[in-house]
Amino acid sequence: MDRLHSDPGLLVCPDFTNERYSTITEEQAAESLHLVWVATNDDLCTQWRHQLAEETCILAEQAQAAAAEATRLCQVHQLEEEMAKADEQKKNRFKHTDILMRPRPDTNEEEAFISDFTLWKIDKGHFVELYYWTNTGLEEALFSYSTRDDEGLIPSKQDGATVWISAAASKPSKQVVPDCFLSPVDFAQAVPCVVAALEERDWPNQRVLMLARFWAAIMTHRYWNSNDQIAQ
Numbered sequence: 001m002d003r004l005h006s007d008p009g010l011l012v013c014p015d016f017t018n019e020r021y022s023t024i025t026e027e028q029a030a031e032s033l034h035l036v037w038v039a040t041n042d043d044l045c046t047q048w049r050h051q052l053a054e055e056t057c058i059l060a061e062q063a064q065a066a067a068a069e070a071t072r073l074c075q076v077h078q079l080e081e082e083m084a085k086a087d088e089q090k091k092n093r094f095k096h097t098d099i100l101m102r103p104r105p106d107t108n109e110e111e112a113f114i115s116d117f118t119l120w121k122i123d124k125g126h127f128v129e130l131y132y133w134t135n136t137g138l139e140e141a142l143f144s145y146s147t148r149d150d151e152g153l154i155p156s157k158q159d160g161a162t163v164w165i166s167a168a169a170s171k172p173s174k175q176v177v178p179d180c181f182l183s184p185v186d187f188a189q190a191v192p193c194v195v196a197a198l199e200e201r202d203w204p205n206q207r208v209l210m211l212a213r214f215w216a217a218i219m220t221h222r223y224w225n226s227n228d229q230i231a232q
Helices: 024-090 114-126 135-147 184-200 206-219
Strands: 153-158 161-166
Touching: 135 184, 161 184, 184 206
Parallel strands: none
Antiparallel strands: 153 161
């Protein structure tokens, strides 16, 4: 059956009363031609519907075949990746050897000893150098505590009033290093200790968080580990 290229349902019946159809009586010719045209058009419409149904089935089969092919290719690609990963693990087996994960302590079991001067400063909300929380500063505080007897009280001016504080709390370290001259190692070691101390001394959470973010921004800056001393 020849393929149709247009919908015959859109065709219009010709006017068979025209002079070119005058070989027989107009009424007979018109009736005869009308019947022929209607019958032909009905056949063509039926053929068109069948053709549309066949094309719909063909398109559905093609879409199904394309989806199946895509699934197959995806499975093949996944299989190739798994095989490549298995080969890589065989070649570098030490890299992929399972490591036994053991529990680790959350904090240092030994409590750091902080000088009375440092604690007095943070209790009052005053500035105090990070040096006092470095390993050197903590060792100095511990050594001074074990070798010095400063249990006496001395007067101190605070907000226009005189208060009595311990002699140890009034003496800063003679070896204190300004924050700007701390090494990256000392700075990084001191910051967590300072944050913990501020929390223990009941500093407002907002201020502790602000300082923690400030120090974290310094340690994550691109100049933090720079070899250029000026950049640091």
